Amino acid sequence: MSTVFNFTFVPWFRSVAPYIHLHRGKTFVVGVVGEAIAAGKLASLATDLALIQSMGVKIVLVHGFRPQVNEQLRAKGHEPRYSQGIRITDEVALDSAQEAAGQLRYEIEAAFSQGLPNTPMAGATVRVISGNFITARPIGIIDGVDFKHSGVVRKIDVAGITRSLDAGALVLISPFGFSPTGEAFNLSMEEVATSVAIALQADKLLFVTETAGVRIRPTEPESDDNPIDTELPLADAQALMARLPTPERPIDPGYYLRHCVTACLHGVERSHILPYSVDGALLLEIYVHDGIGTMVVDEKLESLREATSDDVAGILQLIEPFEKDGTLVKRSRTEIERDIGNYSIVEHDGVIFACAALYPYPEAKTGEMAALTVSPQSQGQGDGEKILRRVEHRARAMGLTSIFVLTTRTMHWFIKRGFQPVDPDWLPEARKRKYNWDRKSQVLVKKL
Structure with a gap:
């Protein structure tokens, strides 16, 4: 048995080594949908992120909380309200979002604090730093709809995030922003992760999502004959975006593709869409040649x-x-x-x-x-x-x-x-x- 293991482990480890060297010292922004945490994937995600960090990668983790906020709202007897795929954040929704974010930050910090012997986190020391890194402004009123406390990113505290990363910490960001007058605004995880990746000029932006990636023929149903497009040059991704209908729901792959294209257009060379349903999706995408999801890559057209x-x-x-x-x-x-x-x-x-x-x-x-x-x-x-x-x-x-x-x-x-x-x-x-x-x-x- 040990001989068979050696023959499989040694070539595998050697094949991974170039990617370990390639990514050391790089900065990755990872956006994780709240659905992944609701599905019980937090422990394995924390383990994989700790492992990636231990190999010299600087990580900013942005968590979503869509299902958690909806759960809090329903517990208060309110139904979630959306327009154009954006949450309408009234006072009750804002309270629910703050409660959900607080609970999730506690759970995420606890997940990175595990260190029992004989577990993947044994010996890992992951310091998690979070804070008011995002300045936001209100979305306002669009087509007669007042989005109230829903906002968009106005500014990123690049210096603060960079200092924390350089100190060896994992930076955790909730989808909240604050105005100069101290008002809180509910933001989308996808916009926050994209904005942070652009501001930091990160080496990668990775979305861990409900969808497996972008299909080669997006109008056809999912099947073995219509596989995931593992790599989309930026120009091809833009052409595909032009053919796709405007996504109303975040579960639509086109929703994540739009953010990947935005990141690549603004200097983030590689953006990824990964399925949380696959155990170790982050490791497979980062350290295996073919990856597992869809990568939008800004290969310069002249090269x-x-x-x-x-x-x-x-x-x-x-x-x-x-x-x-x-x-x-x-x-x-x-x-x-x-x-x-x-x-x-x-x-x-x-x-x-x-x-x-x-x-x-x-x-x-x-x-x-x-x-x-x-x-x-x-x-x-x-x-x-x-x-x-x-x-x-x-x-x-x-x-x-x-x-x-x-x-x-x-x-x-x-x-x-x-x-x-x-x-x-x-x-x-x-x-x-x-x-x-x-x-x-x-x-x-x-x-x-």
Whole structure:
């Protein structure tokens, strides 16, 4: 049993290590919906956040409290009132929100204070600091509806939050803000988390929500044939937003997507939508290559894009050394010009540093990723990962369920990123006819 464990644990831990190094010293803002706490997920979330913090990540936790406020209201004999998806916070609702926030802060602090032996929190020392970090103003009256004590973020105390993070504390923020005259305003968790992430220029904004993420075909029902889009370039996310109806309810993935897009447009490079129903969702998203939810990523358009005819010369120059040493099959200028629409590239200051092509086989619902090349000047900087993710995104958009590669020298790189070896007979018939049996390339497949 121990030998089997070693064979599974050691490769897994080695695969995680690059992400531990990558995220050390970074700042993450985590927004957790109140429904997650109501569903009994607080203890596991606290454990995972403590673990992430122990690996050098600075964490700001913003909690929601929608169901808890509704429960307090109903206990007082009042029904929750909303307009345009926003709570109308009268005096009773404000009292209920303050009671719910106080109770939740107590529960969250207690969860981070656990330290029993033989539990994941053993030996963890997590200092939780909360305070009046948010200045707010009233929403006011919109379309004749007075939102009373509901507000929007006006200012974030960046210096105060930064001092607390630098002191090693986890900063806990409730969705409340205060005016300069001392009035309290009920805010939305999603707006607070987004505003804090933008103000801090956080490295990640992560929403732990009721939804699993954004589906590739949002108008179709959830099914195995309509999987989550694990990565959305910012431009694609904006285009998707334009096609989605304006979300009225926070449970709609489009509601979270709107906040992710806002964050990315204002300097937060990566924003995520994760399901709280999956145990360890935060760990899976942060430390596993493919993640588990949807990530909106601000890959600058000038650095990661589809190739055009103007890029042919640059691609030829990039791949030529790898063709000479036998790593890649030789391709002529005519072939690349003909297939240029299949290529994606990473470009910086007019120089192409990485490329790959996707050749779809729709009848088999798969596609070949070919000519994946990274310049020696930028190897180790993540350009290969960027291109791989771009090709995966293009393949999903075509309705493909897998991608495959043929390689003679780089199989380990692909295996670490979720590819599995298969027999060449697995190949689609059209590709099998072109397979070079003398070259004996390894065929590796990745399910999307």
